Amino acid sequence: MWLPDRMSKPNPHLLMAAAQHSLSLGKRRGPSRAICLHLAGEVLAVARGLKPAVLPECSSAGAPALQRYLKELQRLGFPVLGLHILEIGGNNLIISPQHVCQRLEQVLLGTVALVDVSSSQPHPSVCSLDQLQDLKSLVAEVVTHLQGLQRDLSLGVSYSKLHSSDGNLCTVFGVLLGYPVSYTFHLNHRDDNCLAFTPLRVFTARISWLPEQAPILLYSFSVPESLFPGLRDILSAWEKDLRTRFRTQNDFADLxxxxxxxxxxxxxL
Incomplete structure (x- = not known):
């Protein structure tokens, strides 16, 4: 199997300076050291195909600041060409358009599980995309939007805004971030859900990157324990795919x- 060359390990001080210089928003102090290093690791994970997107903690910095940040990372040797900043509902995600489109097409094919946690029902339940026509339309809209950008993505770090914010953005973000199971709920009950005191199985995936630094939290999501047996095949397929993708890169270790x-x-939520 062909493996891409490992990117040389950047200096943590330079990574912190790049984030603080680009994302400080004029404050005296920018993001903390831990946030700076974790964000850099997540961006590299997106570039290497280990996750389709990242929603930065500092996404409120705005698209221009995130573009400056990615250009700073490029100066440090990060493979950021082809990454894209997508704004949806006032939130900015750093995405790999290719992997996001693949993920959303899987949703349209029904290979990603959706769990309804609306407060109007007593327990969480698995639902199909056909039961959520607003969500289905929004997912198709995002795919069409990104496919229309593909020809321009080789020019550098690009940005676009999806003006439509109809539909359940919480669910869309779960899908964009690569979760194999995403929660959904009726928007008229968005301030509440039926997960209180419900046993949840929380899944995490971590990878090692910089020496003497904490591992990167690549994924963290949950599924109701009562639904876990029925979702086991989807979760196993997701794990197998992640391990396969992990073997095609050399920057991270210890998945x-x-x-x-x-x-x-x-x-x-």
Whole structure:
């Protein structure tokens, strides 16, 4: 199997300077060291195809600031060409358009699970995309939007805005971020859900990157424990695909997947 050349390990101080210089928003202090290094690792993971997108903690910095940041990373040797900043509903995601389109096409084919957690029902339940026509339309709109950009993405770090914000953006973000299971709910009940005191199996995936730095949290999502047996095949397929993608790169090491069951008095989506 062909493996791409490993990118030389950048200096953590330079990574922190790149983020703080680009994303400080005029404040005296920019993002913390931990946030700076984690964001850089997530961007590299998107570039290497380990996740389709990242929603930065500092996404409120705006698209121009994120473009400056990615250009700073490019100066440090990051493979950011082809990445794109997509604004949806006032949120800016750094995405790999190719991998996002692949992911959304899987959603349209029904290979990504959707779990309805609307507060109007007593328990979470698996639902189909055909039951969520607004979501289906929004997913198709994002695919069409990104496919229309493909020819221009080789020019550098690009930006576009999806003006439509109809539909459940919480669900769309879950899909864009590569979760194999995404929660959905009726928008008229968006301030509440039926996950309180419901046992949830929380899945995490971590990878090692910079020496003497904390691992990168690549994924973190949950599924109701009661639905886990029925979702096992989808979760296994997602894990197999992630491990396959992991083997095609040399920048990260020590992929670790784990899960634990938690019960919380309230869950915010």
């Amino acid at each position: 670790t997947l784990s899960s634990e069951v938690v019960t919380l008095p309230a869950v915010t």
